[in-house]
Ligand code: HEM
């Protein structure tokens with residue numbers, strides 16, 4: 001297999017990663033906004049873009065959910081690209097710590113989505129779990145980006 005023929009695949013990976021990081025940022029902002037609203041605190045003006053005075057908590061939960069589903073899909077797409085690309089090129093997996101970083105991110109994102117489905121009044125552990133998982137996810141995203149960037153160098157002409 002010619003090396004540069006795989007470059008387009010890693011370009012999709014880089015773009016999907018950019019969108020994932022954007023989704024993460026918007027999830028953090030809407031999550032913070034939802035938290036402020038739940039405690040009847042004022043919403044910082046830089047967050048009022050999403051609805052102005054008619055912003056309600058349920059609207060923000062909807063936006064948060066749409067972005068959450070998008071982020072889960074993007075991360076699963078990245079996993080598929082990584083595995084298909086690596087198998088196509090080497091015929092085997094496990095060529096660097098990027099594999100472990102990738103698996104950690106996928107695991108955390110799925111656990112975060114699962115914990116989100118459990119958030120309700122009678123399950124007081126679900127919300128703190130969701131927030132903790134997403135904080136650790138930040139480190140996971142940093143690790144997978146750095147290791148991904150370093151393995152992608154091998155494919156550059
Ligand atoms: C994996 C995708 C995600 C899904 C499906 C998701 C979904 C949800 C849901 C359903 C809730 C409960 C909303 C309610 O109170 O009714 C919630 C709360 C929350 N989420 Fe997420 N979320 C995701 C990712 C994230 C990320 C990446 C962050 C932060 C970086 C985040 C931060 C928060 C916060 C802070 C709350 C609590 C808000 C409050 O205290 O009122 N979420 N999320």
Ligand code: HEM
Pocket residue numbers: 010013014017075078079081082083085086092093094095096098099101102103105106144145148149151152153154155
């Ligand atoms: C959530 C994000 C990501 C996930 C879940 C993910 C997942 C994976 C997985 C599981 C592999 C197989 C690794 C192996 O078996 O050694 C892989 C390979 C690869 N990924 Fe990612 N990846 C992500 C982000 C990125 C990013 C941002 C880039 C850079 C543009 C990237 C570039 C690559 C490259 C070049 C390989 C081939 C590995 C090699 O040649 O050693 N990935 N990815």
